[in-house]
Amino acid sequence: MRFPIITFFIALSCVFNVAIAQQSFKFAHVTDTHVGGATGEEDLRRTVKDLNTLKDIDFVIVSGDITEFGADHELKLAKRILDSLQLPWYVIPGNHDGNWSENGANTFRTVFGGETFFFKHKGYAFIGTNSGPNMRMSPGQIPRENLVWMDSIFAANPDKQLPLIYINHYPQDSSLNNWFDALKRVKTRNVQLALCGHGHANKLYDWEGIPGVMGRSNLRANKAVGGYNIVTIADGKASYQERNPGVGMQEKPWVVVPMFDHHYENETISYPRPSYAVNAKYADQVKVNWTFEDASDIGAGLAVYKNSVITSNTAGDIFALDLKTGKKLWAYRTGGKVYSTPAVWKGIVVAGSSDHAIYAVDAGNGKLLWKVETEKAVLGSPLLHDGVAFIGGSDGKFRALDIKTGAVKWSFDQVKGFVSTLPTHYLVNVIFGSWSNGFYALDAKTGKLSWEWNNGQANRMFSAAACNP
Numbered sequence: 001m002r003f004p005i006i007t008f009f010i011a012l013s014c015v016f017n018v019a020i021a022q023q024s025f026k027f028a029h030v031t032d033t034h035v036g037g038a039t040g041e042e043d044l045r046r047t048v049k050d051l052n053t054l055k056d057i058d059f060v061i062v063s064g065d066i067t068e069f070g071a072d073h074e075l076k077l078a079k080r081i082l083d084s085l086q087l088p089w090y091v092i093p094g095n096h097d098g099n100w101s102e103n104g105a106n107t108f109r110t111v112f113g114g115e116t117f118f119f120k121h122k123g124y125a126f127i128g129t130n131s132g133p134n135m136r137m138s139p140g141q142i143p144r145e146n147l148v149w150m151d152s153i154f155a156a157n158p159d160k161q162l163p164l165i166y167i168n169h170y171p172q173d174s175s176l177n178n179w180f181d182a183l184k185r186v187k188t189r190n191v192q193l194a195l196c197g198h199g200h201a202n203k204l205y206d207w208e209g210i211p212g213v214m215g216r217s218n219l220r221a222n223k224a225v226g227g228y229n230i231v232t233i234a235d236g237k238a239s240y241q242e243r244n245p246g247v248g249m250q251e252k253p254w255v256v257v258p259m260f261d262h263h264y265e266n267e268t269i270s271y272p273r274p275s276y277a278v279n280a281k282y283a284d285q286v287k288v289n290w291t292f293e294d295a296s297d298i299g300a301g302l303a304v305y306k307n308s309v310i311t312s313n314t315a316g317d318i319f320a321l322d323l324k325t326g327k328k329l330w331a332y333r334t335g336g337k338v339y340s341t342p343a344v345w346k347g348i349v350v351a352g353s354s355d356h357a358i359y360a361v362d363a364g365n366g367k368l369l370w371k372v373e374t375e376k377a378v379l380g381s382p383l384l385h386d387g388v389a390f391i392g393g394s395d396g397k398f399r400a401l402d403i404k405t406g407a408v409k410w411s412f413d414q415v416k417g418f419v420s421t422l423p424t425h426y427l428v429n430v431i432f433g434s435w436s437n438g439f440y441a442l443d444a445k446t447g448k449l450s451w452e453w454n455n456g457q458a459n460r461m462f463s464a465a466a467c468n469p
Contacts, residue, residue, distance in 0.1 A: 023122035024234035028060040028087075028243075031169075031197030031228070032217035034096065035078040036068035043218050043226040043245075044081050050245035052086045057230070058121065060087050063197045063215065064094025064131060064169025066108075069460075070101030072376070075111045090117040090128060094169035094197060098134040100435065100460075102394040102418040103377045104354030105134040105314075106336040116146055118153050120162070124233065125189075127153065128167035129182065131198075134314070135299055135339045135379065135420065137466060140170040141177040145296040145314060150185050163259065164191040170198050171214065172207040180273060183208055187264035193238055193257060202229070202242060204255050208271045209264065211257045213240060236260060290326030301341035301381070303349070305363045310349055312338035318351050318361060330366030334359060341381040341422065343389070345403050350389045352378025358391060358399070360406060370406030372399075381422040383430065390430045390444070392419025398432065398440070400447060410447030415440065417460065422468040433464035 028051055034040040051060060062082065067074035075097070082089055093115050098105035109115055115130040129150065132141040166172075166186045172179045172194055186194075187210070194212045200219070205212035220226040227244040232253075239253040279286070296315035303310045308320040308329055316338055319331035336355030343350055347363045354377035360369040375395035382391040384403060392398045398419065400409040417436025424431045429441040429450050437457050441450040455462055 024232070025058045025122050026056055026230055026232045027058055027121075028054075029063065029195060029213075029215045029229040029231050029240075030060055030218055031063040031215045032065040032094070032200055032219065033062065033078065034065055034068045034217070034219055035081070036071060036074035037219070039220055039226075040068060040218075041077065041081070043220055044078065046225065046245040047218055047228055048081055048085050050243070052084075054230075057087055060085060060089040061126070061128070061167060061195065062089060062091040063128070063167050063195060064092050065096040065197060065217075066091060066093065067097055070097040070099070070103070070105065070108065072103055072107050075107050079111050090119065090126070092116065092128040092167060092169060093130050095131060095133060095140055098130070098132060099137060101135065102379075102435070104337045104339050104379050106354035106377060115143075116149055118157075122233075123163065125157070125162050125164045126167065127164065127186070131169035131176065133177075134297065134337075139175055139177050141297075142168065142179075142182055143297045143314060144294065147178075147181055147185070148295050150182070154185065154189065160188065161190050161261070163261075164189045166191055166194040166210075168194070168196055171196050171205060172210070172212060173205075174272075179207075180271070183210065186210070187267070190261050191264070192259040192261070202240065202254055204257070209262060209267065209269070211259075213238070213255065213257065215240075216242065233259070289324075292321055292326045292328075299337075299339045300351075303342045303344050305344040305347075305349075308363070310342045310344060310363065312340060312342055312351055314338070316353065316355065318342055318349060318359065318366070320363070320366065332359070332361045332366040332368060336377065339379050339420070340391075343382045343384045345384040345387070345389075348403055350382045350384060350391070350401075350403060352380060352382065352391055352393065354379065356395075358382075358389075358393075358401065358406075360389075360403065372401060372406050372408065374399075376418070380419040380432070383423045383425060385425045385430075385444070388444075390423050390425070392421070392423065392432055392434070394418035398423075398430075398442065398447075400430075400444070412440075412442050412447045412449070414449070417463065417465070419465070421465060424469045431469050433467075433469060435460050435463045435465045437463045439464050439469075 033044045117128045129146040200217035203214040232239040238257045243249040296313040300312045314337040316334040317331045320329040334353035340352035358372040378393040380392035382389045389401045398412045417434040433439045439453040
């Protein structure tokens, strides 16, 4: 009789485990709050107040575009509002939080404590990542460091059968440069659902076999109130119902998604991927000598000095690689993401960081030579000319620094918006644009304004700020 008893307990254990994975619960999916926009703050306050009246919601997911422009004051305001929630909440950034950010997408991490999340709830795992693009106008791009983080999370949580729900601000398709890098990772798990925002509409998707749901924006748009979704996980299904603060919930779900193990390990379908066929066409003309893959995004350009190539990354590093082999020679870590392209003058490397500082390090060994603290992030790239480093920041200032000592030769404090470009030296002036539709020419010797131009637009998206003049 021992074998039937053992079989009975094994079967009972399997049923019990399935029951755990299928516990019913509800959560709120709030997205695209755009605090800093016309109605973003009020609409989010209404939603938080409404959520605090609900007794059957376990937690809230906020899936990106928390702010309009990723500005420091917008992020801090959004955090204060969300902190008034009487429920656990989890948040990721969207393109509006990082693409035009005066802080180099760094303040989101410091204000919210991170740009990813992973947690387990009643037999399900939830994983959320940043969508980018950060500081570079392009399709979305999940940061390299987020992909590395996903690998570490899955390594630390080896249960591949645990049902998984994946959250990213963007749809998981070619609107993201590297959507396939995320999908191939979650497909090693029992991913049953993916959630997004971005499109400001309730919509059902199929992302390479993974059911995807886009949630509406929290903004009211042309209506009296905004809205969000209540998601019910029960009986092997995810049901979405729109709720409008102060009005109530729609009577019926607008979509019901079956949730089950899709067994992606047995998948035989091939999906479109970026083509690199052009490389074969020119293989006789172009040869790869070496490749370096960083654990973080590299959002800056390169400087070549003697036998090294110097750049920076979003881990906060300014680092050098051997020009012949690609081997890392040295690295100096700052306190924030670095989008500033390093420049070299007589063995001195200069770059700005989103940690509110400008750095100079030795080009031979990466040792710190000097550091100039600023009031906000420094996203501009330095122009080194005649022993002077010219560089713009996000604190309304454009500085000229002595390259050898870091001493401030002059500082122009009337810049509107932030600077993320490399200035140009022409005749007697240093010239640059900013994210306020302004364009400046300053006397390179004194820092006095030679002339200023503005395109007259109210929308800063038209600024002559992303390209080097």
